[in-house]
Amino acid sequence: MAEPMGFYTDTTVCIGCKACEVACKEWNQLPSTNGGLNTLSGDSYDNTRRLDGIHWRHVKFIEQFTEDRKDGRWLLMSDVCKHCVHAACLEVCPTGAIVRTEFDTVVIQSDACNGCRDCISACPFGVIETNPVSGIAQKCTLCYDRLQSGMEPACSKACPTQSIQFGTISDLRNRAQKRVEQLHQAGEKRAYLYGADEKMLGGLNSFYLLVDKPEVYGLPPDPKMPTRNLASASWFSVLGAVLVGLMGVINFRNRGARLEDREEQP
Amino acid sequence: MNTFPSSTFFSSPPDWGWLIALYFFFGGLAGGSYFLASLIDLFGRSEDRPLSHLGYYIAFPCVVVSGLLLTLDLGRPLRFWHMLIESNTYRPMLKYWSPMSIGSWALMIFGIFAFVSFLGALADAERIPWPAWRKVHPPSLLGRFIAMIGGIFGFYVAGYTGVLLAVTNRPIWSDTPLLGLLFIVSAASTSAALMILLAKKSSWTMPGLLDLHRMDAWVVALEFIVLIALIISLGPVARAWLNAWGLLLLIGVIGIGMLLPLLLYWRGGKGGVHDMTTTAALVLVGGLILRLVIVFSAQGV
Numbered sequence: 049m050a051e052p053m054g055f056y057t058d059t060t061v062c063i064g065c066k067a068c069e070v071a072c073k074e075w076n077q078l079p080s081t082n083g084g085l086n087t088l089s090g091d092s093y094d095n096t097r098r099l100d101g102i103h104w105r106h107v108k109f110i111e112q113f114t115e116d117r118k119d120g121r122w123l124l125m126s127d128v129c130k131h132c133v134h135a136a137c138l139e140v141c142p143t144g145a146i147v148r149t150e151f152d153t154v155v156i157q158s159d160a161c162n163g164c165r166d167c168i169s170a171c172p173f174g175v176i177e178t179n180p181v182s183g184i185a186q187k188c189t190l191c192y193d194r195l196q197s198g199m200e201p202a203c204s205k206a207c208p209t210q211s212i213q214f215g216t217i218s219d220l221r222n223r224a225q226k227r228v229e230q231l232h233q234a235g236e237k238r239a240y241l242y243g244a245d246e247k248m249l250g251g252l253n254s255f256y257l258l259v260d261k262p263e264v265y266g267l268p269p270d271p272k273m274p275t276r277n278l279a280s281a282s283w284f285s286v287l288g289a290v291l292v293g294l295m296g297v298i299n300f301r302n303r304g305a306r307l308e309d310r311e312e313q314p
Numbered sequence: 315m316n317t318f319p320s321s322t323f324f325s326s327p328p329d330w331g332w333l334i335a336l337y338f339f340f341g342g343l344a345g346g347s348y349f350l351a352s353l354i355d356l357f358g359r360s361e362d363r364p365l366s367h368l369g370y371y372i373a374f375p376c377v378v379v380s381g382l383l384l385t386l387d388l389g390r391p392l393r394f395w396h397m398l399i400e401s402n403t404y405r406p407m408l409k410y411w412s413p414m415s416i417g418s419w420a421l422m423i424f425g426i427f428a429f430v431s432f433l434g435a436l437a438d439a440e441r442i443p444w445p446a447w448r449k450v451h452p453p454s455l456l457g458r459f460i461a462m463i464g465g466i467f468g469f470y471v472a473g474y475t476g477v478l479l480a481v482t483n484r485p486i487w488s489d490t491p492l493l494g495l496l497f498i499v500s501a502a503s504t505s506a507a508l509m510i511l512l513a514k515k516s517s518w519t520m521p522g523l524l525d526l527h528r529m530d531a532w533v534v535a536l537e538f539i540v541l542i543a544l545i546i547s548l549g550p551v552a553r554a555w556l557n558a559w560g561l562l563l564l565i566g567v568i569g570i571g572m573l574l575p576l577l578l579y580w581r582g583g584k585g586g587v588h589d590m591t592t593t594a595a596l597v598l599v600g601g602l603i604l605r606l607v608i609v610f611s612a613q614g615v
Contacts, residue, residue, distance in 0.1 A: 098326075136483060142415035143396040144407050162396045163389015165328035166414045169482035174326035183389030268321040274481045275411055277491050281480035285473040285494030288540070292469075292502040292533060296353040299529040300362075300522065 052152035053195065054131055054253030055204060055212055056220035058227060059265070060239065062124040062211040064107055069096060069126075071206035072105040075191065079181065099127055101179030104188040105203050110264060125256065125265050126212055128203070129154065129175045129188035130243060133250030136274050137167035137176055137187075145184075152217070152253055153190040161185055172249075172271035190254075217253055221245075224257055231257075242267060249273065319550035325483040327613035333387040335609040337380050338475050339504070339602050341421070342497060344376035345472030346505025348428055351435075352465035354522060355452040362522030366452075367435040368509055373468065374432035377425045380471075384421075398422065413478035420470045427464030434460070472501030479608070486612040489551040492544040493608065499537045504601035506530040507594035514591050527590050531579040534597055538572045541604075559611035562603060571600010 073080060079102050080086075089097045092109040099106045106127045113120030131153045138146040138154055145160035146167060156167070156176075161184040168176045168185060179186040191201035199205075204214035213220060224241050231239035238259040243252030249271055262269045318324075351369025354362050385394045393401070397418035400407040409415040434451030436442040451457040476494030479487035487493065506526050513523055545552050555563060575593045582589065 100326075140409075140412045140414065140481060142407070142409065142412050142418060143393075144400045144402075144409075145396070157402070160393075160396060160401045161390070162393035164387075164397070164414060165330065165389070166412070166478075166482070168326050168328040169330075169484045169487070170325075172321065172325055172483040174324055177326055178329070178389055185389070263318060266324060268324040270321045271324075272321060272483065274483055274488060277480040277488055278411060278413070278477070280491035281477040281494045284491050285477055285498055288473065288495035288498035289469045291536060292349075292499060293353070295529055295532045295536070296350065296502075297357050299525045299532070300354060300357040 050150050052217040052253060053190070053215065054153070054217050054220060054255070055128065055190070055201075055214055056224045056244075056255060056257070057126055057128075058211050058213070058224070058257045059123065059125040060231065060236070060257060060259060061209045062107070062126055063209055064093060064109055064122070064124040065208060066096075066107050067206040067208060068203035068212055069103070069105045069107060071202040072188070073102075075194070075202035076104065076189075078102045078104065078179075099129075099175050099187070100177035101186045102181075104128065104186070108265060110260075112260075112264075123260060123265065125258075126203070126207075127266075128254055129190070130173055130249075130255075131188075131190055131253035133246070133253065134273055135249070136170040136172055136271075140166045140170040140274055142166060149192055149195075151190065151192070151195050153192065153195075155189045155192050156185055156187060158182060158184055158186070170274045172268050174266075217251070220255075224255070227257060231259075319553065320485060320489050322483050322485045322488050322551075323615065325485075327484065327615075328482075330387070330609055330613065333383045335605045337383040337387070338497065338605040338609065340376045340383065341380040341475060342472045342501030342601070342605075343505050343508060344373045344380055344428065345424065345468035345470070346501035346503075347376065347509060348373035348424070348431065348468035349465045349472070349502065350505055350509060350526070351431070352452075352461035352468075354526075355461050356458060358522050358525070361520045362525075364439070364518060365509065365513060365520060365522045365526065367439050368512055369505070370428070370431045370435035372505070372508060372512070374425075374428040377421070377428045377471075380421065381425065413474050413481050417471070417474040417478060420467055420474060424464065424467040424471045427460060427467055430460060431464055469498060469501075473498035479612075484612045485551055485554055485615040486548065486608075489549070490544050490547040492540060492547055496537070496540050496544055496604075499533060499540055500601050500604055503530055503533040503537050503597050506533065507597035507601070510590055510594040511598065514594075523590075527579075527593070530594070530597060531576060534572055534575055534579075538568065538576070541568065541572070554615050555611060557611075557614075559607050559614070563607045563611075566603035567600050567607060570596055571603060572597075575600070 089095050094109040096103050096106045108125045110123035135154045145157045163184045176185050176187045200214045204212040228239050242258050243255040347369040351366040354366040385391045433447045437444050437447035438451040473494045476497035479493050482488050575596045578593045
């Protein structure tokens with residue numbers, strides 16, 4: 049197996065140019081609009097609005113301005129699949145379509161997926177959606193085809209500010225840590241890394257440098273695996289079956305016995 | 315900035331709509347009817363045998379409808395078999411920790427049991443001229459075995475859907491461990507209600523019908539307790555029901571589907587008119603609305 053590969057996205061240097069979105073669409077041959085339907089969001093410069101089956105990169109525009117708009121800042125973040133080490137989508141996928149590659153990335157095999165959409169509800173980040181053309185669940189593949197040919201993913205290649213950096217996870221974590229230290233020394237004490245260690249779903253192979261709370265970027269502060277509920281939900285269901293079974297047995301057996309008793313009495 | 319009551323509020327809705335809500339309803343009816351039929355077969359009286367036949371007559375068509383609904387809901391329906399066979403290797407596909415994976419197998423196996431028992435019931439009632447099939451129907455030893463194992467699979471099919479919803483990252487669904495329990499209890503109440511409705515339509519008067527009616531009241535009371543417990547278990551996430559869906563849950567499910575039938579049953583027991591048909595119809599409607607509220611409300615968040 050090759051060394052684990054991924055993205056480190058430094059949101060402080062993103063300029064919102066959307067070159068990553070365009071490069072992703074070009075390389076992966078994703079349609080620019082959804083069947084000719086292009087709806088403006090009415091919200092900032094963001095008309096992509098969210099990650100879905102035909103948008104595998106999404107530059108978020110978060111405007112933080114005072115009421116009078118005299119003071120404020122832009123938070124820009126190029127969002128993508130996190131390629132979690134403990135991947136919720138892969139965990140629940142009932143067809144085996146979602147696999148972990150030799151690069152430790154998570155890929156949906158388009159010839160195996162049947163569009164059940166269990167992975168969509170499982171992903172804690174809301175990354176996956178159905179591609180209306182193919183009818184299957186689709187998301188970033190971390191350009192698996194390019195990786196196999198020794199190339200870097202299209203988005204990071206196109207990024208003009210090195211906000212999106214591609215490399216081995218160990219190297220990216222070192223780079224990211226140095227950047228956080230640099231920002232702290234420069235007075236930006238809010239800078240921290242999101243998902244760069246094993247605590248979050250075993251580690252996100254696409255992690256972020258953020259300067260505000262995760263929720264502000266639309267990221268869950270505490271993403272969890274869907275199977276956390278499996279044991280408890282199953283045992284409660286067994287309890288339900290036992291209770292209903294008992295109610296059935298009591299109602300059908302007791303009454304029967306009583307009738308027989310009555311018939312036996314002289 | 316808004317605060318979120320749970321980390322589940324950042325996931326995307328899977329667009330499971332009417333087909334899935336109806337599947338949850340029909341799957342519950344299939345599993346529940348089979349379970350009740352096997353219960354009557356194993357613990358009931360011989361006069362009640364038509365009632366158990368009725369359960370099997372309901373279970374098999376409902377499991378067929380369930381399979382069709384699930385297949386139609388897929389983005390690529392012709393690939394439905396990928397749930398059971400790994401398409402790249404042609405090996406069996408089974409993940410015991412994925413409720414959808416194991417549920418697909420359970421549905422298929424239950425479908426076989428439902429089909430066999432369906433034929434067994436038809437033969438036992440002498441509606442088909444194949445007396446050999448009576449061997450797969452109780453009281454024969456084989457028949458009892460089939461009814462027992464099929465009943466367990468029936469309950470599995472009725473309940474795994476709730477566990478499936480819990481094993482996601484959607485608000486409401488994955489914020490409580492009680493959906494499987496609720497679906498199992500609701501499957502039993504709606505199945506008993508449908509059996510009562512169909513039996514009354516045929517003007518049956520066997521004593522088991524009263525047992526079923528009484529049991530249904532007990533189960534609806536249990537369902538009410540479970541639903542209240544579920545709402546409490548949601549904690550701050552329950553605020554997601556402060557909308558039209560919550561109102562529908564309150565009026566359609568709790569009011570029409572639980573409290574009103576319980577009131578009718580209680581009044582009937584106090585010497586009033588025993589309106590079994592109305593009670594059963596209300597329970598059935600409440601069960602359908604419950605599936606709709608659970609499926610749709612968590613996706614609108």
